[in-house]
Amino acid sequence: MVAKVEHQEKEVAEFYRAEFIHLLKVAAWEQRQADVLALELIVEEAKDEGKAAGAKLTERLTAAMASGDRLAQHAVWREREVCLAQIQASVDGATAQMRVVKMRRIACEDLASALGV
Numbered sequence: 764m765v766a767k768v769e770h771q772e773k774e775v776a777e778f779y780r781a782e783f784i785h786l787l788k789v790a791a792w793e794q795r796q797a798d799v800l801a802l803e804l805i806v807e808e809a810k811d812e813g814k815a816a817g818a819k820l821t822e823r824l825t826a827a828m829a830s831g832d833r834l835a836q837h838a839v840w841r842e843r844e845v846c847l848a849q850i851q852a853s854v855d856g857a858t859a860q861m862r863v864v865k866m867r868r869i870a871c872e873d874l875a876s877a878l879g880v
Contacts, residue, residue, distance in 0.1 A: 769878075776824075780878055780880055784874070784875045784878060784880040787871060787874070787875075788871055790876065791867060791868060794867075795864055795867070795868055799861075799864065799865045802860055802864070805853060805854075805857040806853075806857050809850045809853040813846070813847075816846045817843075817851075819844050820839055820842060820846070823827050823839050824836060824839045827839060830869060
């Protein structure tokens with residue numbers, strides 16, 4: 764990437780390295796902000812989904828316990844495990860995406876540093 768920037772600098776008369784890096788940083792920052800907001804929304808939705816599912820499962824478990832239906836109680840516990848796994852998968856996916864967002868930010872900073880800007 765450094766070689767490409769240096770090539771553009773030589774080939775294009777009005778190419779300014781510092782301005783290019785500044786524009787790149789601004790674009791990267793704006794994209795990062797949008798990505799972070801989207802990922803925070805995924806995590807919040809997972810939390811809300813967990814709360815709603817927890818309330819429903821608690822209600823079903825209470826009813827199953829009141830009726831003495833052990834099979835229904837076990838079914839609720841199994842469903843709880845599946846629900847927790849799905850929510851955790853959403854959170855894990857968002858966490859993995861955050862690592863990518865962070866790597867893009869670091870790459871932008873490394874490029875600026877390599878170009879001496």
